[in-house]
Amino acid sequence: LLLNILPETIAEQLKQSHDIIARDFECVTILFADIVGFTTLSGRLSPLELVDFLNQLFSDFDYLVEELGLEKIKTIGDAYMVASGLPEPRTDHAEAIANMALEMNKVINQVSLVYNENFKIRIGINTGKVVAGVIGKKRLIYDLWGDAVNIASRMESSGEPGKIQVTESTYKLLQNKYVFTKRGTVNVKGKGEMVTYWLESIA
Numbered sequence: 001l002l003l004n005i006l007p008e009t010i011a012e013q014l015k016q017s018h019d020i021i022a023r024d025f026e027c028v029t030i031l032f033a034d035i036v037g038f039t040t041l042s043g044r045l046s047p048l049e050l051v052d053f054l055n056q057l058f059s060d061f062d063y064l065v066e067e068l069g070l071e072k073i074k075t076i077g078d079a080y081m082v083a084s085g086l087p088e089p090r091t092d093h094a095e096a097i098a099n100m101a102l103e104m105n106k107v108i109n110q111v112s113l114v115y116n117e118n119f120k121i122r123i124g125i126n127t128g129k130v131v132a133g134v135i136g137k138k139r140l141i142y143d144l145w146g147d148a149v150n151i152a153s154r155m156e157s158s159g160e161p162g163k164i165q166v167t168e169s170t171y172k173l174l175q176n177k178y179v180f181t182k183r184g185t186v187n188v189k190g191k192g193e194m195v196t197y198w199l200e201s202i203a
Contacts, residue, residue, distance in 0.1 A: 028085040029097040029127045029170060030149055032156035033061075033104055036120040038078040053115065054078065060107045068096050074141060079156075083144060086132050094127055094173040098199055101125060101164045123164040124155025125199070127173060154188045155196065164199040171197045179203050 035041070035057075042050055061080055065072045069090075073081040082100060085093030101123045112119045128148025134140050151167060159165035171180060179200040188194045 023087070023132060025086045025089065025130050025132060027089075027093065027127065028083055028130050028132075028144070028148065029094045029125060029173075030083045030130070030144065030152035031081070031097050031101060031123060031125050032153050033080045033101075033121050033123045034156050035078040035108075036122055036161040041117075041119075053111075056114075057107070057111055060111070061104060064100055064103050064107070068100055070096055070100060071142070073144060083130075083132075086130070086144075087142075094170055095177065097125055098164075098166075098170075098174055098178055099202075101199060102201065105162065105164070120161035122156050122159040122161060124152055124157070124159050125164065125166040125170050126152035126155055127167065127170040151188065151191060151194075154191065158186055158188060158196075166197050166199050168195050168197070174199075177203055 041053075045053065058075060058080060061082075062072060064070075065082055068084075070082050070084045071086060073083055075081070082097070084090065084096045084100075090096070104121060104123060108119050108121050126148055128146070128151070130144045130146040130148050132142065132144045134142055155165045155167060165183065165186075166174075166180075174180075179202070180197040181200055183196045183198055185193045186196050
């Protein structure tokens with residue numbers, strides 16, 4: 001059960017000790033994705049149809065996470081959060097998340113065909129320092145905290161349907177391997193003006 005809800009190394013630590021598990025990571029890339037128009041969709045589908053849709057979509061995302069060696073953090077309603085570079089650091093964390101984002105857009109297009117709909121997702125990505133770990137005693141979850149997480153979330157919420165918005169910190173790591181379009185300056189809640197980019201494709 002622990003291995004199904006926590007990374008293997010964290011599950012092992014938890015079995016050995018009931019202390020708080022937390023660790024700093026200097027460079028992690030975080031992705032948030034959200035289904036556009038989900039409230040409208042909820043009104044058109046029955047609860048069972050809605051759950052079936054989310055299960056199919058998120059299961060496809062989970063498969064990508066496994067294939068790319070990423071860490072799924074959680075789902076919140078119709079939002080999906082994944083990170084790379086933890087609990088084991090990796091040098092290609094930003095590339096792995098970029099590949100995930102591009103594949104996610106392909107998946108949502110395929111699901112749209114199945115349901116005869118025009119589903120879109122907004123994706124936001126940021127790279128930075130986080131604290132990751134497990135706190136509490138009930139319904140344990142491996143979670144992330146820090147400014148980098150908040151900014152990644154803002155990249156999603158201030159983005160546009162079908163697009164992948166990334167911060168300058170992520171762009172600098174990927175600019176020579178991927179194709180970007182500069183969006184320009186965006187007013188980000190709690191951070192002010194930030195220069196962001198649209199991730200378009202692999203170079």
